[in-house]
Amino acid sequence: MSLLTDTGAVFVRDTRSKLRTPWPYMESMADPLLLLMLFGPLVAALGGIPGIPAGNTMQWFVPGMLVLMVFTTSAFIGAGFQEERGSGALERMLVTPVNRFALLAGRVLRVVVVVVIQAAVVALATVPFGLRLPPIATPLALLQLAVLAAALGTVSLAVGLALKSSYAFWGVVSLVYTPIVVTSGALLPMELAPGWLFAISRVNPLAHAVEGQRALFAADVTSTAALLGFAVPLLFGLVGAVLGTQSMRRVRV
Amino acid sequence: MIHTTGLARRFHSGRQTVHAVRGVDIDVAPGEVVGLLGPNGAGKSTTLRMLTTLLAPTAGSATVAGYDIRTDPLAVRRRIGSIGQGNGSFDGLRTREELQAQGRFYGLDRHTARRRADELLQRLQLSGQADRDVAKLSGGQRRRLDVAMGLIHRPPLLFLDEPSAGLDPHSRSNLWEHVTGMRAEHGTTIVMTTHYLEEVDAAAQRVIIIDHGRIIAEGTPDQLKSKVSGDLVTVELADPGDRSAAATIAAGIPTAHEVAPGRDAVSFRVSHGDTVTPEIVRALDAAGIRLRGTQVQRPTLDDVFLSLTGRSLREDHG
Ligand SMILES: Nc1ncnc2c1ncn2[C@@H]1O[C@H](COP(=O)(O)OP(=O)(O)O)[C@@H](O)[C@H]1O
Ligand SMILES: [Mg+2]
Numbered sequence: 001m002s003l004l005t006d007t008g009a010v011f012v013r014d015t016r017s018k019l020r021t022p023w024p025y026m027e028s029m030a031d032p033l034l035l036l037m038l039f040g041p042l043v044a045a046l047g048g049i050p051g052i053p054a055g056n057t058m059q060w061f062v063p064g065m066l067v068l069m070v071f072t073t074s075a076f077i078g079a080g081f082q083e084e085r086g087s088g089a090l091e092r093m094l095v096t097p098v099n100r101f102a103l104l105a106g107r108v109l110r111v112v113v114v115v116v117i118q119a120a121v122v123a124l125a126t127v128p129f130g131l132r133l134p135p136i137a138t139p140l141a142l143l144q145l146a147v148l149a150a151a152l153g154t155v156s157l158a159v160g161l162a163l164k165s166s167y168a169f170w171g172v173v174s175l176v177y178t179p180i181v182v183t184s185g186a187l188l189p190m191e192l193a194p195g196w197l198f199a200i201s202r203v204n205p206l207a208h209a210v211e212g213q214r215a216l217f218a219a220d221v222t223s224t225a226a227l228l229g230f231a232v233p234l235l236f237g238l239v240g241a242v243l244g245t246q247s248m249r250r251v252r253v
Numbered sequence: 254m255i256h257t258t259g260l261a262r263r264f265h266s267g268r269q270t271v272h273a274v275r276g277v278d279i280d281v282a283p284g285e286v287v288g289l290l291g292p293n294g295a296g297k298s299t300t301l302r303m304l305t306t307l308l309a310p311t312a313g314s315a316t317v318a319g320y321d322i323r324t325d326p327l328a329v330r331r332r333i334g335s336i337g338q339g340n341g342s343f344d345g346l347r348t349r350e351e352l353q354a355q356g357r358f359y360g361l362d363r364h365t366a367r368r369r370a371d372e373l374l375q376r377l378q379l380s381g382q383a384d385r386d387v388a389k390l391s392g393g394q395r396r397r398l399d400v401a402m403g404l405i406h407r408p409p410l411l412f413l414d415e416p417s418a419g420l421d422p423h424s425r426s427n428l429w430e431h432v433t434g435m436r437a438e439h440g441t442t443i444v445m446t447t448h449y450l451e452e453v454d455a456a457a458q459r460v461i462i463i464d465h466g467r468i469i470a471e472g473t474p475d476q477l478k479s480k481v482s483g484d485l486v487t488v489e490l491a492d493p494g495d496r497s498a499a500a501t502i503a504a505g506i507p508t509a510h511e512v513a514p515g516r517d518a519v520s521f522r523v524s525h526g527d528t529v530t531p532e533i534v535r536a537l538d539a540a541g542i543r544l545r546g547t548q549v550q551r552p553t554l555d556d557v558f559l560s561l562t563g564r565s566l567r568e569d570h571g
Contacts, residue, residue: 005357005360006357006358009354009357009358012357016346016347016350017343017346017350018345020345021345084343087340087344088337088338088339088340088399089340089341089342089343091307091337091339092335092341092342092399093358094307095305095306095307095330095334095335095337096330096355096358096359097327097330097331097358097360098358098359
């Protein structure tokens with residue numbers, strides 16, 4: 001099956017190059033830990049905010065941090081793809097019979113693997129600070145983060161393909177970055193938001209992921225939030241996959 | 254190996270339509286080495302991109318290595334190697350990794366990819382660079398890696414787009430040594446473009462001259478040269494005062510044209526410069542004109558292009 005072996009070959013190549021300079025990944029793991037240390041106490045000190053269950057702030061705060069970490073690791077890989085396209089590297093792959101979808105899938109697989117490792121490390125690192133890891137829900141939470149990473153990575157690649165210039169790519173990123181992070185509810189609960197802002201958060205896949213993660217870390221496996229945390233990113237990723245594959249077929253270097 | 258009919262490609266940029274390739278008919282036999290020659294923007298890369306399935310033609314058809322580029326691009330890709338205008342390796346990866354990855358993209362299993370990569374690295378004198386980041390390779394080494402990536406699946410047909418652009422003369426001749434060596438060994442068919450006329454001259458058995466997206470001439474380098482200009486004969490005069498008399502004698506030689514008296518020399522074009530030279534020497538001698546020396550220059554491919562278009566190929570080289 002050429003899709004699988006090709007995806008594997010793309011994955012190996014991509015992983016080798018990225019893991020040789022792992023600093024961005026260290027950084028994106030340090031990010032949530034720093035927020036946890038610096039922002040966590042502030043949230044805890046506020047006390048009694050609607051949306052944050054009283055008592056264990058960690059259990060509420062860490063899931064949001066994990067989602068933000070997934071976001072920084074996977075949402076910008078489209079830029080790297082653009083770089084390969086700008087150099088002759090993509091062209092040299094396109095002259096081979098390699099499966100076009102595998103060129104995307106191998107790269108997405110790489111961020112999925114990275115994200116799962118990162119999330120496991122961060123979650124374990126916060127256990128001493130009071131995070132509980134519910135037995136069945138925790139692996140499910142990791143799986144949900146993997147789905148989110150795949151979705152964000154796919155859409156990022158699709159956007160990177162659609163926009164030929166890296167200026168356009170980073171322009172789009174800086175335009176959507178703040179709204180996406182704020183309305184994800186990772187830092188402060190969206191229950192605090194006025195109606196219009198809450199409405200925006202409903203179309204933000206990150207918001208559903210954050211709520212899904214919180215439900216899972218509360219061991220609430222069968223809740224709607226946990227389900228939407230899977231379904232919304234999945235849908236988002238599928239749209240990205242369709243668009244990405246279409247532009248991959250038409251891609252000119 | 255290649256057969257195209259009316260192959261064409263236009264681009265739309267804004268409201269403008271660029272006719273990059275305007276219907277070319279190309280036939281390449283197995284084992285041939287064919288050079289595409291033409292100024293910048295002539296449509297050479299666009300032609301290669303269509304033949305290598307990177308770009309769909311807007312008109313015409315082509316079979317490459319036995320398969321239609323439109324209906325069976327995958328079969329074409331399996332049978333061709335292509336070295337594009339830019340470097341195909343990506344900074345951050347190592348030489349062997351990139352080569353092996355390319356083998357995997359061509360469907361080789363891990364073991365075969367590794368073995369062939371090592372063989373090619375050895376052949377192309379890159380073994381010492383196998384574990385270095387490609388960003389650290391010299392221009393010539395990086396280009397040889399590109400060649401290796403195009404050969405990893407042992408294609409019967411190889412496309413090279415400006416393979417030696419930007420290389421110093423030493424790396425250039427080194428690269429060609431390798432390419433021609435591979436060809437001698439495997440009988441690979443080669444289609445290439447280059448800016449360096451001497452390279453086409455030396456390596457190509459047949460030259461296709463392209464201008465404004467059309468083929469304006471084709472043939473062996475010698476055929477092309479003999480068809481158009483003639484040889485450039487220069488007689489250097491001992492006494493500059495003799496130049497008008499010498500020019501008159503030169504103009505009297507059959508087929509002599511473009512007679513140009515210089516400061517202390519007279520040059521003219523004539524077919525078969527080699528046999529004409531003794532003739533003019535005798536005639537000048539008989540007229541009492543003393544010479545310092547003579548030169549015969551075979552026409553270059555640039556002369557060919559000049560005579561076809563009135564423009565020099567070298568003008569837009571930078
Ligand atoms: N993707 C493209 N979009 C628009 N115009 C293009 C594109 N690629 C090439 N062209 C134009 O087509 C013409 C031929 O280009 P090219 O085939 O690269 O020439 P060459 O390789 O002979 O220098 C040029 O005028 C070039 O600007
Ligand atoms: Mg070109």
